[in-house]
Amino acid sequence: MGILAAVNRVYWHEFFFMLFAGISVVFAVCVLLTQNIVRMAFYLVLSLGSTAGLFFLAGAEFVGAMQLMIYVGGTLVLLIFGVMLTAQQRYVKMNTHPTDWVLATIVGGSLLVLLIGAAAGVDSWKDASASKKALAELDVDDARTATPLGLALTGVRVDKLDSDDPALANGQSGYLLPFIIVSVHLLVVLIGAAYMARTKRSATAPVGRAERARLNIMQMEHETDDVVYSASKQSSSSLLDSDQSQAEESTDEAQE
Amino acid sequence: MNLQQLIKQLANDSTESLSWFLPEIVLCAVIMLLLLVRLFDGKQRLDLWFVAIAGSVVSFLFSQPWLVCGGGVERTEIFTGLLVIDGFTIAVRSIILLFLVLFLVFTKISGIPDSDDSPDIYTLVFGATLGMCLMVSSNHLLMIFLAIEMASVPSYALAGMLKGRKRGSEAALKYAIYGAGAAGVMLYGISLLAGLTSSAHLPTIALQLAENLGTMSGSEQLVLVLSGLLISVGLAFKLSAVPFHFWAPDVFHGSCAEVNAFLSIASKAAALGLLVRIGIGVGYVPGLEQEVAQDVEAGPAVVAGLLPVAEEAIEPIEDSVEQEVTVNEALQPVRDFIGKLIALLAMITCTFGNLAAYSQTNIKRLLAYSTIAHAGYMMMAIAPLMSSLGSDYGVAEGALSGLLLYIVVYVFMNLGAFAVVAFLRNYIASEEIADYSGMIRSRPYIVICLVLALFSLVGLPPLAGFLGKFAVFASIADAFRATDATYLLVLLLVGGVNTALSLYYYLRVAKIMVMEEPAEGVDIEQYPKAGLEAVYLVAITLPTALLIFFWNPVHAYVVDAVKALIS
Numbered sequence: 001m002g003i004l005a006a007v008n009r010v011y012w013h014e015f016f017f018m019l020f021a022g023i024s025v026v027f028a029v030c031v032l033l034t035q036n037i038v039r040m041a042f043y044l045v046l047s048l049g050s051t052a053g054l055f056f057l058a059g060a061e062f063v064g065a066m067q068l069m070i071y072v073g074g075t076l077v078l079l080i081f082g083v084m085l086t087a088q089q090r091y092v093k094m095n096t097h098p099t100d101w102v103l104a105t106i107v108g109g110s111l112l113v114l115l116i117g118a119a120a121g122v123d124s125w126k127d128a129s130a131s132k133k134a135l136a137e138l139d140v141d142d143a144r145t146a147t148p149l150g151l152a153l154t155g156v157r158v159d160k161l162d163s164d165d166p167a168l169a170n171g172q173s174g175y176l177l178p179f180i181i182v183s184v185h186l187l188v189v190l191i192g193a194a195y196m197a198r199t200k201r202s203a204t205a206p207v208g209r210a211e212r213a214r215l216n217i218m219q220m221e222h223e224t225d226d227v228v229y230s231a232s233k234q235s236s237s238s239l240l241d242s243d244q245s246q247a248e249e250s251t252d253e254a255q256e
Numbered sequence: 257m258n259l260q261q262l263i264k265q266l267a268n269d270s271t272e273s274l275s276w277f278l279p280e281i282v283l284c285a286v287i288m289l290l291l292l293v294r295l296f297d298g299k300q301r302l303d304l305w306f307v308a309i310a311g312s313v314v315s316f317l318f319s320q321p322w323l324v325c326g327g328g329v330e331r332t333e334i335f336t337g338l339l340v341i342d343g344f345t346i347a348v349r350s351i352i353l354l355f356l357v358l359f360l361v362f363t364k365i366s367g368i369p370d371s372d373d374s375p376d377i378y379t380l381v382f383g384a385t386l387g388m389c390l391m392v393s394s395n396h397l398l399m400i401f402l403a404i405e406m407a408s409v410p411s412y413a414l415a416g417m418l419k420g421r422k423r424g425s426e427a428a429l430k431y432a433i434y435g436a437g438a439a440g441v442m443l444y445g446i447s448l449l450a451g452l453t454s455s456a457h458l459p460t461i462a463l464q465l466a467e468n469l470g471t472m473s474g475s476e477q478l479v480l481v482l483s484g485l486l487i488s489v490g491l492a493f494k495l496s497a498v499p500f501h502f503w504a505p506d507v508f509h510g511s512c513a514e515v516n517a518f519l520s521i522a523s524k525a526a527a528l529g530l531l532v533r534i535g536i537g538v539g540y541v542p543g544l545e546q547e548v549a550q551d552v553e554a555g556p557a558v559v560a561g562l563l564p565v566a567e568e569a570i571e572p573i574e575d576s577v578e579q580e581v582t583v584n585e586a587l588q589p590v591r592d593f594i595g596k597l598i599a600l601l602a603m604i605t606c607t608f609g610n611l612a613a614y615s616q617t618n619i620k621r622l623l624a625y626s627t628i629a630h631a632g633y634m635m636m637a638i639a640p641l642m643s644s645l646g647s648d649y650g651v652a653e654g655a656l657s658g659l660l661l662y663i664v665v666y667v668f669m670n671l672g673a674f675a676v677v678a679f680l681r682n683y684i685a686s687e688e689i690a691d692y693s694g695m696i697r698s699r700p701y702i703v704i705c706l707v708l709a710l711f712s713l714v715g716l717p718p719l720a721g722f723l724g725k726f727a728v729f730a731s732i733a734d735a736f737r738a739t740d741a742t743y744l745l746v747l748l749l750v751g752g753v754n755t756a757l758s759l760y761y762y763l764r765v766a767k768i769m770v771m772e773e774p775a776e777g778v779d780i781e782q783y784p785k786a787g788l789e790a791v792y793l794v795a796i797t798l799p800t801a802l803l804i805f806f807w808n809p810v811h812a813y814v815v816d817a818v819k820a821l822i823s
Contacts, residue, residue: 118482121475155266155336158259167467170337171460174266177273177335178402181390184284185406188383191291192413195376196428199419213367213678216685217418217512 013057013135020053035093041080048072062145153179266336273334276341278318279353283386286311290375290382303371305364308378312356321350327819331542333395337457340395340533347660347817348392348529355522355667356385358796359514362671365788366678368514369417377417380410381518388522392529395537397446397456400530404442404494407526408435411519415511427510434503435493442490448483452476458537466541466586481593487534488597494527495631497605505612508624513681516620517674520627525663528634531598532656535638536821539591540645541583584646595642598635599743603750606632610757619677619687622761626713627670629758634662636751637728639744640735651734653818658727660814665712665724665803672709672796676702679789689765694774703769705793710762712800715755720803725755 027047031040048071055064120126151158155176163169274281289307323329324343331342359381363369369377387406394400412435416428450456453464472480489500496504508516536542609629616622637659644651679702680695681687696703712721729751736744803810 114482118475118479121473121478155270156259156262157336158262160262161258167463168455168460171455171457173336173338173396173457175338175398176266176270177338178398181280181386181406182402184287184386185383185402185409188287188379188386188406189409189413191376191379192383192410195373195380196413196416196419213370213682216682217368217421220681220685220687 011132013132017054017057020050020057023047023050024054035095037083037094038080040094041076041083044079045072045076048076060145062149065146269334269336273339276332276334277339279315279349280386280389282311282315282318283382283389286315287379287382287386290379294375304375304378305360305371308374308382309357309360309364311382312353312360316350316353316357319346319350319353321346321354324817325813327816330820337459338396338399339390339393341393342820343817344529344532344656344660344821345393347814348525348663349389351663351667352385352388352392352522352525355525355671356381358667358671359518359522361792362517362675362678363514365792366514366675366682368512368678373417377414380414384408384410384414384518385522388526391526392533394530394533395458397450397458397461400534401439401443401446403530404490405439407523408439408494411435411523414515414518415507417515418512421510423510424512425510427507431503431507434500438490438493438500441486442493445483445486445489448479449487452480452483458534459541462538462541462587462590463583465538465590466583469586469589484593484597488601491527491531491534492601495524495531495605495635496628497601497631497635498608498628499604501605501608501628504628505621505624508620508627509618513620513674513678513687516623516677517671520623520674521667521670524627524631524634525667528631528659528663531635531638532641532659535591535594535598535642536645539587539594539642541587542821588646591642591645595639596743598642599639599747602632602635602639603747604632605629605635606754607750607757610754610761613758613761616761617689619689619692619765622689622765623670623673623677626758626762629754630666630670630713632754633725633728633751634659634666636747637662637731639747640731643739643741643744644735648735648738651731651738653815654734655728655731656818656821657811657814658724658731660817661727661811662724664810664814665720665800668796668799669709669712669719669721672705672793672800673713675789675793675796676706676709679793689768691775692765692769693772695769697774699790701790702793705797707766707770708797708801710766714759714762718804720800723803723807725751 024047027043027050030043031047034040034043048067052064052067052072055061055067148158153175155174157172157174160169160172163172286308289311290304293302293304293307324346327343329341329343329346331340333340360378363374363377384407387403387408387410390399390403391407394403412428412432415431416424418424446456449461453461453468455461455464491497492500493503507519511519606629609625609627609632613622613625613629616625637655639655641652641655641659644655677687680692683699684691708719712719715721715725729748732744732748732751735741736748
């Protein structure tokens with residue numbers, strides 16, 4: 001019984017907030033302190049994962065789920081794979097220069113001071129009992145944010161129905177347009193990524209103006225970047241490309 | 257109101273909005289078409305340039321620039337307040353789409369991208385243009401961010417368009433990383449602003465600010481200022497304003513002149529349009545003055561009719577007049593903050609751009625710094641707009657129409673300069689200014705066009721650049737006379753000094769091309785003859801040279817375009 005009473009006395013919301021906030025901050029600091037890239041990525045997973053916990057605690061279940069799916073599930077797994085596939089011995093360790101530390105401390109520290117000052121300046125946030133009271137009054141239905149969000153993305157703002165302030169209700173826009181237009185954006189970006197990743201197709205028959213422009217650019221590249229090309233012999237693609245264009249150039253000259 | 261009514265409202269609103277959204281829809285359709293046509297073209301590769309140029313012309317026609325004439329377009333919010341259509345939107349959108357048409361012709365003549373790459377590159381160009389059209393019509397913080405990203409991300413890929421080149425890839429990567437950083441900072445500022453005002457809809461934000469500005473605590477004001485600064489970081493990056501300009505010279509040097517033209521003109525025009533949208537959106541509640549004017553007109557008429565209702569009706573009207581006037585007066589601190597911030601950025605940007613251009617030996621880097629300087633000149637027009645928006649509408653209109661005029665002029669003169677750089681690269685395989693020496697003997701037409709474009713960039717009369725600069729500086733002088741604010745006088749002086757500064761490095765290029773002997777060992781006879789290139793350049797340069805004769809209709813057009821925006 002003693003244990004149960006003790007369990008009841010703990011204010012669990014605060015406890016979990018401290019827990020998640022602590023994990024998130026500690027591992028964020030770990031990201032800074034470690035020099036191994038793979039470990040950095042793993043610490044980032046933990047830090048961002050516990051940030052999702054903070055979102056759940058704040059009643060933003062949708063945002064929390066998105067945080068888990070996008071950052072922890074998507075971006076970071078991609079990051080870890082990228083690191084694992086590309087990191088060779090000498091690239092695994094990252095050494096930060098002391099002057100970088102000083103600069104980063106100045107910039108980051110001043111931002112931190114500014115933000116803490118701003119956060120501590122809001123009067124309504126200082127009263128701890130008020131937030132407890134608000135939490136006790138919170139209806140569980142209020143926390144179901146996924147449905148109104150989904151409806152808002154199709155253009156219907158159901159939260160308009162029970163908004164008190166008519167001045168604000170006017171500004172509640174449905175998000176149908178961004179929802180649709182972002183798909184065009186993603187398509188374009190996908191094509192851009194495919195274009196960047198693809199190697200240049202072997203040149204078709206010379207088509208006058210276009211071919212001349214391309215060759216001229218390649219020629220400029222040889223004049224100015226010779227040193228660079230010889231220095232980066234590992235990158236076979238650029239060598240291949242320049243060899244090819246040299247070959248094309250010589251045939252072009254022969255034709256003339 | 258219940259759910260059914262909401263859905264019915266949405267359906268009505270969406271169908272009405274679509275008729276204003278046709279240019280963007282055409283752009284989306286062209287993107288699809290560019291991808292789909294390739295499925296069916298079999299062995300012989302169709303040149304998709306024809307699809308692109310047809311799409312851009314149709315899109316330009318759908319943007320209906322003639323609607324603006326006579327000030328016939330009223331402010332309309334579409335898509336439940338996400339976008340706003342008025343004369344300014346239509347004018348800037350038409351300018352961007354007209355530039356797209358000219359740009360596509362330019363790429364066809366210069367030969368970059370070749371027919372292999374062109375579908376992908378044109379898809380990216382159309383995607384970026386779509387984002388730019390949304391930028392100038394944004395009325396909501398979410399759309400602002402989305403539109404900036406839609407315009408930026410394809411630009412990152414465009415910067416690395418020529419593959420297998422170290423410098424091009426470096427430019428693209430630098431641009432992408434700096435851009436992502438700036439977007440993150442801007443998003444943070446947007447979240448602060450939305451959190452403070454509990455809305456993301458710009459006019460609602462303005463109303464909330466007007467209501468709460470007086471009672472805000474010190475720390476809340478600090479957060480408000482912070483959000484303004486953070487948002488300005490993202491915008492300054494798009495505008496390549498100092499201190500967020502460092503990407504511009506590297507990106508311009510690394511990517512080809514065609515992409516430079518696109519980034520330097522379309523992207524700047526859209527970013528300035530967005531700057532105006534945010535400035536007016538947050539610092540001014542539109543439509544109120546119109547009501548006031550109507551009330552005033554209606555007032556005497558009702559009295560003259562001696563209707564018994566009149567005396568009852570007049571009282572509430574007077575109340576509303578008082579309330580509405582104070583809303584825009586209460587926003588004066590917001591406008592002052594935006595105006596002074598932009599004035600400061602503009603002065604630094606302009607001076608830095610002009611000074612850094614002095615030591616450049618590469619024409620693309622020189623034009624990159626010149627782009628930075630011109631972004632500064634154009635941002636200067638925002639300061640008088642903000643300072644006189646609530647008090648003197650004539651001056652505010654003058655500033656905005658001056659900006660619009662500058663953008664129109666800038667499209668032609670900068671496109672001319674970059675087109676010359678691209679064409680000369682095709683002839684002599686060099687972009688170093690020293691290699692241009694004595695060029696006038698071998699290709700007089702091209703050199704004359706470049707010299708005219710450079711003189712116009714300086715702002716020498718009687719070229720078009722002078723008219724743009726004069727309109728902007730005159731509006732600053734007007735605003736100074738109206739408000740007596742010292743910073744406007746400083747702005748005017750800095751602008752004048754900068755124009756004199758810029759004379760030297762533009763004229764140096766002209767001098768090298770015209771007065772110096774060709775380099776030894778260069779046989780000017782071996783160059784191929786300019787055909788289409790010369791025709792295109794003359795067509796681009798003619799508006800720059802002859803605008804002074806058609807000054808009145810153009811000026812009337814830009815004044816009409818801004819009329820409904822602020823009065």
